[in-house]
Amino acid sequence: MSHVSVCGLTRRFDGNPPTVAVADLDLEIEDGEFLVLLGPSGCGKTTTLRCLAGLESPGAGTIRLGDSVVFDHASKIDLPPNRRFIGMVFQSYALWPHMTVRKNICYPLKARKMKEALASGQVERTAGLVDCQDLLDRYPSQLSGGQQQRVALARGLVAQPDLVLFDEPLSNLDARLRDQVRAELHELHQRKPFTAVFVTHDQSEALALGDRMAIMRSGAIEQLGSPREVFEEPATEYVAAFTGMSNRIVAHFTDGVWKSGTDEVLGAALRPPHAAGDAVVRVRPDDARLATGPDALAPHEAGLPVVVADVEFGGRHLDVTVQTGGGLRLSVRADIRRSDDFLGALGRGDRVVFAFDTEAARYFDASEGSHHVAEPASVGVIA
Numbered sequence: 485m486s487h488v489s490v491c492g493l494t495r496r497f498d499g500n501p502p503t504v505a506v507a508d509l510d511l512e513i514e515d516g517e518f519l520v521l522l523g524p525s526g527c528g529k530t531t532t533l534r535c536l537a538g539l540e541s542p543g544a545g546t547i548r549l550g551d552s553v554v555f556d557h558a559s560k561i562d563l564p565p566n567r568r569f570i571g572m573v574f575q576s577y578a579l580w581p582h583m584t585v586r587k588n589i590c591y592p593l594k595a596r597k598m599k600e601a602l603a604s605g606q607v608e609r610t611a612g613l614v615d616c617q618d619l620l621d622r623y624p625s626q627l628s629g630g631q632q633q634r635v636a637l638a639r640g641l642v643a644q645p646d647l648v649l650f651d652e653p654l655s656n657l658d659a660r661l662r663d664q665v666r667a668e669l670h671e672l673h674q675r676k677p678f679t680a681v682f683v684t685h686d687q688s689e690a691l692a693l694g695d696r697m698a699i700m701r702s703g704a705i706e707q708l709g710s711p712r713e714v715f716e717e718p719a720t721e722y723v724a725a726f727t728g729m730s731n732r733i734v735a736h737f738t739d740g741v742w743k744s745g746t747d748e749v750l751g752a753a754l755r756p757p758h759a760a761g762d763a764v765v766r767v768r769p770d771d772a773r774l775a776t777g778p779d780a781l782a783p784h785e786a787g788l789p790v791v792v793a794d795v796e797f798g799g800r801h802l803d804v805t806v807q808t809g810g811g812l813r814l815s816v817r818a819d820i821r822r823s824d825d826f827l828g829a830l831g832r833g834d835r836v837v838f839a840f841d842t843e844a845a846r847y848f849d850a851s852e853g854s855h856h857v858a859e860p861a862s863v864g865v866i867a
């Protein structure tokens with residue numbers, strides 16, 4: 485039996501227009517599993533967490549936590565938040581400003597009257613886990629953002645709840661601190677697994693932290709799998725777009741050749757499962773490269789003639805934006821150390837070939853029509 489079981493969960497909001505924030509959602513989470521919910525703004529991530537915590541009243545469905553049913557619409561079971569043994573960590577830390585760090589961390593133990601845990605040094609132990617044992621007598625205003633977030637983590641974990649919910653807890657931290665706290669959280673979970681649902685719209689966070697990740701779309705789960713599975717084999721174009729395959733080429737096969745608009749696809753033939761009609765090809769910027777011309781394509785590579793529109797220096801890589809004759813903009817992340825010398829002199833207006841391995845590309849039906857997906861700003865920057 486899985487640890488958390490969600491079945492047919494639905495939460496509608498009245499309004500103009502009405503919203504189905506969570507739509508018939510099913511989810512099973514194993515004991516000790518770290519599950520990440522990833523999806524764009526408004527897809528229902530926070531509402532799902534709030535339903536689990538008992539802060540929303542869903543219009544349908546069942547939620548089971550361990551052996552107990554905490555919500556069942558049909559039989560009108562709806563345990564209030566304080567009767568569900570759940571820890572929460574929010575984006576905004578939500579520490580009590582008038583309490584010291586020690587009192588903040590103690591709070592869930594006191595609220596649950598866990599006297600034994602209080603007496604046995606559980607607060608100090610948990611503070612030690614997240615490296616804030618030296619901060620216990622300070623107030624939140626005397627802490628940095630990263631320290632406050634670590635205190636919030638300790639408060640979410642201290643009571644060793646059945647389930648810990650995280651709602652974008654790292655998104656208020658600057659990039660360096662975000663990486664640091666993320667690594668600490670990952671290590672902590674590896675050392676002492678706890679069951680968690682972690683919400684984010686940052687794909688690199690999802691890949692790094694999740695035992696499994698669920699890609700959400702319009703209140704339902706579009707794909708659920710290990711980060712590696714989802715990253716390598718996105719089930720739909722929506723998932724591909726949301727996990728960094730930001731280059732989208734619509735190709736059609738006519739008279740024995742593949743074309744994108746009026747541009748002929750050079751080199752190797754594309755390999756969609758159905759080689760008829762239109763195919764949408766998705767390519768990661770770091771799976772593409774720039775070639776000097778059609779002759780420089782490798783046997784498995786296809787290419788499109790392009791003009792360089794912009795070159796950004798990124799330290800060990802270049803982010804190059806190119807444009808086809810038909811106006812399609814594509815991006816390439818080129819590793820400077822492994823790239824051909826000509827990249828060093830690359831500049832706006834240069835004519836090159838956008839090249840990609842036809843096996844590393846992923847193919848989707850043009851009819852799926854998910855190119856309207858708003859792609860996250862960080863698309864293509866998975867390190």
Ligand SMILES: Nc1ncnc2c1ncn2[C@@H]1O[C@H](COP(=O)(O)OP(=O)(O)OP(=O)(O)O)[C@@H](O)[C@H]1O
Nearest residue numbers: 497499503505524525526527528529530531532685
């Ligand atoms: N109290 C509410 N009343 C009406 N609509 C709501 C309410 N709360 C959420 N919604 C709507 O439900 C949908 C899902 O919202 P939710 O906050 O769960 O999204 P999210 O995935 O957490 O987004 P974000 O990444 O921006 O935090 C949105 O369309 C939102 O406008």
Ligand SMILES: [Mg+2]
Nearest residue numbers: 529530531651
């Ligand atoms: Mg949210």
